[in-house]
Amino acid sequence: MATIGREVRPVSYPRGEVRASDFRVVEVDLRPPRPGEVLVRNTWTSVDAALRLRLREEAPPGYFPAFPLEQPMDGIMTVGEVVESHADGFNPGDTVWHASGWRDYALVEAERPALGGVGTLTKLDVRGAPPQAYLGPLGANGLTAYAGLQVAGLREGDVVWVSAAAGAVGSLVVQLAKIGGAQVIGSAGSADKVRHLVADLGVDAAFNYKDGPLPDLLREVAPDGIDVYFDNVGGTHLEVALGALRRAGRVAICGMISEYAAPKPPPGPGNLMLAVTKGLTIRGYRASYHTHLLPEMSRRMGTWLREGRIRHRETVVDGLAQAPAALAALLRGDNTGKTLVRIEDLPHREGVAHRFDQRQS
Template structure:
């Protein structure tokens, strides 16, 4: 059997482009010759996430997933697929599964082998009426990251003022809606008027365009009493503005720093405000909060059924489109979860 996969051809310096990847042919084992404990999966949806940009460097940040090797299979990319053949207990042809071997058309996955701190371990899904790709978005790792970020800043009970940056992205758009449904007053920022209009008119939250209004002025206008909670997807100037705007004893969930992914990091110059205001800054990774997955899925699935949570997607078709999908996402040209449909 023949298939195809994307590999990293060169580490990008600056913006990511198709020239940094290569599509390579892959020989698959005959289904009846799979190794014991292995499952052959035909991938149908594969994820495109901002954190992948950190792994396109020669060395990824300490403590994070390792950098992608050049001219080698990529791993740690969450994917939905259908079992073609199995020599592992609990997996049968036709099962819908998720696993961590994305950016390829087929994958041979070892059942029970932990991946991505457990969140990417091969598992059978029961989608019911949910679109399968929702398990890469609101019912999967994106939903878990959004929910866990609120949990680490004690934000699962409502009644406070919450700012969410990159609020039209895969995680940010879920944070906005989960927080709204929990009873927080949400301020959302995004990088285009179209995204701001969607956040304001469709999701019903206060929103501003950080490219056309200074961060500090916008926050003073929309949250004059200060910010109690900040969900940081951007870092840099956004984190600096948050420190200025935080109320006493505020809490910040440090999820991502997308402003630094393709440039030199710019840390906040006013970090002493964390001391002056008795703030709590909590770095976290959704994959380290698997204990919240079932709770998150139950609550989010209920909100989706009730029409209280929507899951926007930007979809690219075909394996070759994955690099363009990543470039568009990092440049802010996508809304919601960025996905590649493989079949």
């Protein structure tokens, strides 16, 4: 029997801010799955900062390709339930993750690698964690945070600054760095987020980067400098970090969200010579380069979540059609923790944002 699905498709590339009018929702007839394929009813789909990098004519060289206009958006992490399976190892009712997000039904080729291996169809164990946790701490975000601290060569006693620290990746990084024995400073864009970082996530110090000149704000909480900068923001944040890093300091460049909407890449940090004078190590990375760490990360993260040593917050938006608005809100900073779209189009729920803390039991 044919299934009618709905997909969010980009119709124009945003100039500056992402707008709802840059997208439309279309209905599609899905054919039955072929051998090797499964049909999945998606229940939760991910909203990620880096989607902005693909909503333009060309994505940065070496990155995932730009989303073609008027086509489904392939390469977005999603969880759902298998409805029909013609692939070995998958059965109706299984909870899975895959990378055909921003739609309510997806035909997925079981063996086909997706998102550099992070998003290949995978059966999930939802006995100890809700499905959407696999889009956050138990999934790609967890891997990004976990691998990033290895990239940074985290050592016990390091003073670590994490930017965008109250977001999906940042909120995990600060807690993993604490578990690793670091002294952790988090920065974020509101007083509420600063409170959340200190009160809920246990950072040693936090500041709102909008409260004054960034070098002063950082100096106040790290008067003797920092050993590691975990960069989610780029731009001025990176430049200020280079100034604050001590000799042989390290930078893990995870992302540069402050630059994603810029029509042309802005010039790099003006003080890069400090990398020479201080003997700094600056390493960029992608989670998909570290998929070998996934089993170890999910095992350890699962334990820390159950023990309450890692906490995570979700910003949930209801309704597939609200995915573009959820992305726009994330890029504005109107999110805390992991941003998710719940694909259950109960009419009274469309567009309502909920926030809640989630501690695994």
